[in-house]
Amino acid sequence: MASEKQRLPVVAVAGLSCENSTFTPSRTRAAAFHPKRGQEIIEHYQFLCPKTSLGDEADWKGALIGHALPGGIVEKRSFEELVAEIIQRLSDICQALQNPLDGLWLDIHGAMYVEGHEDVEAELLRRIRAVIGPTTIVSASMDLHGNVSRELAHQADIITCYRTAPHVDVWETKMRACRNLLRTLKVRNIGGSLPLKAWIPIPILLPGEQTSTRDEPALRIYAAVPEVEKRDGVLDAAIWVGYAWADEPRNRAAVVVTGWDKNAVADGAQELAATFWDARHEFKFVAPTGSLAECLDTALGAKARPYFISDSGDNPTAGGSGDVTWGVTQLLARPEFREATGPTVIYASVPGPEAVAIAEHAGVGAIITVTAGAKIDNLHAGPITITGQVHSIKHGDPHAQTEVVLKTGSVFVILTKLRKPYHKERDFTELDLRPRKADIVVVKIGYLEPELYDMASDWMLALTPGGVDQDLGRLGHHRIQRPMWPFDTHLEAQPSLKANFIPFSNEHLSAEEVA
Known part of the structure; x- marks a missing residue:
């Protein structure tokens, strides 16, 4: 009896995370998820390691996790391959235990789109439930730019998401999901019930660049979330903005509050x-x-230097393919930058593996002519040919693999073997570039990530074309649920925002409830 009291709950960790634009022609494959397995997962989430507050409260078992850079739709074969391994590893864990798992932490994004599947995170959890059973408590952590369907809320027992954009609370959110899970296990172990789940879909779908928590109204909206969570009888509160660049019925804003006091929830x-x-x-x-x-x-x-410009339509961290050349083509056509004495400009970036190979062979200082970009996404502009001097070469980047800087006129163009986001100052300085000394820095990004934001003396968001076009009307959504703000600006009457209590995962969800 004593040993039974001392037994730690066994909690598995699994998940697939990606943000996929249905308007981007690229495809995301299994290797892009950089899967981690078994003990690697526990080491990755250091707060689960022994001698940490969370690590010592459960016996954590890694199954498989994968986090891919946002991009185009995930290939069905790749999804099936990864899910099959998750299922097998969870089955092996359960078989070794000879008992059901106590809990599962599901680390997902919420905006993954797979060929042949809709609401794919709910599909993933359905398959996982077939192995771990209906009584295993599942706690999911998500990006606030993910989507929460009724079915996902049903399959998960507890669900939470980031509260900041840019996301500076990533690890805090993941830890909260684990704490919520352990707290729920303790309540159940003393005879308590699972927390109630109130889900409210909101007919609003906006890009993250209009909902940053740096600014109002998102600043005050998200400030209200922890205040709700503090109330007696509430376990967690969360607001999802949703993902604007996928054309899928589930895509919209949502609220989920969980807890044991029905009225408070x-x-x-x-x-x-x-x-x-x-x-x-x-x-x-x-x-x-x-x-x-x-x-x-x-x-x-402007007098402000450096002046940052977001080439937002092809942002690789929102789902853009990263190889749209429209922006760099427009930039290099400007007469102000054709001479070396013109204003110093840095452009990040354009994938071009053949161009990178030529630059590597030629070496730093060589004058070369190369063609790059538009290998995947040529809907807006074709490949660009550039003549310039090789300024620097860098190997070993986890995303780009190899990076080359080509100076043409007064512009430093970063070329990459594979696409890469440029979010940190070292992304530039390690290429012998000095963004703080530049006149203009153009980056394929939406809102500026913290280090870029701190560097910029001033900035603008360019409404450029691409798979994550900020002008949503140009993309042509036709499958989202209508009416939807701001697609339907006549939507003035308040929709029903009544709390929908979602059945527990071991209870049936009717066809009407699924719809």
């Missing part, structure tokens, strides 16, 4: 949903916007 969920809906007219872009030409004109006329 319902009231908290309804208050958060109403706060979000009531603020719909206030959402605006995080920076002044314009065409790329307008942004360049403004930057050239």
Whole structure:
């Protein structure tokens, strides 16, 4: 009996995470997820290691996790391959235990899209449930740019997401998901029930660049989340903005509040949903916007240096293919930058494996002519040919593999073997570039990540074309649930924002509830 009391709960860890634009022609394959297995997973999540507060509260078992750089739709074969391994590893863990798992932490994003599947995170969890059973408590952690369908809320017992954008609370959120799981296990072990789940879909779908928690109204909306969580009888509260660049019925904002006091849970969920809906007219872009030409004109006329410009339509961390050449083509066509004495500009970046190989062979200092980009996404511009001097070469980047800087006129163009996001100052300085000394820095990004934001003396968001176009009307959504703000600006009557209590995972979800 004593040994039974001292037994730690056994909790498995699994998940697949990616953000996939249905408007990007690229495809995401299994290798892009960089899968981790078994003990690697525990070492990756250091807060689960022994001699940490969470690590010592459970026996954590790694199955398989994978996190891919956002991009185009995940190939079905790749998804099936990864899911099959997750299922097999969870089956092996359960078989070794000769008992059901006590819990599962599911680390997902919420905006993955797979060929032949919709609401794929719910599909993943359905398959996992077939192995771990209905009584294993599942706690999911998500990105606030993910989507929460009724079915996903049903399959998961507890669900939470980031509360900041840019996401500076990633690890805090993952740890919260684990703490919520352990707390729920303790309640159940003393005869308590699972927490209730109130889910409210909100007919709003906006890009992250209009919902950053740096600015109002998202700042105050998300500030209300922990206040709801503090209430007696509430375990967790969360708001999802949703993912704007996939055309899928589940894509929209949502609120989920979990806890044991029905009134507190319902009231908290309804208050958060109403706060979000009531603020719909206030959402605006995080920076002044314009065409790329307008942004360049403004930057050239400004005294602020460095002046950052987001080439937002092909942002690889939102789901862009990363190889759209429209922006760099427009930039290099400007007469102001054709001479070496012109304003110093850094452009990040364009994939071009053949161009990178030529530069590697030629070496630093060589004058070369290369062609790059538009190998995958040529919907907006074709490959670009550049003549310039090789400024630097760097090997070993986990995303790009090899990077080359080519100087043409007064512009330093970064070419990569594989696509890469440029979010940190060292991404530039390790290429012998000095972004703080540049006149203009153009980056394929949406809102500026913290280090870029701190470097920028001023900045603009260029509304450029690509698979994650900020002008959502240009993309052509036709499968999202309508009416939807701001696609339907006549949507003035308040929709039903009543708390929907979702059945426990071991209870049946009717066809009407699924719809």
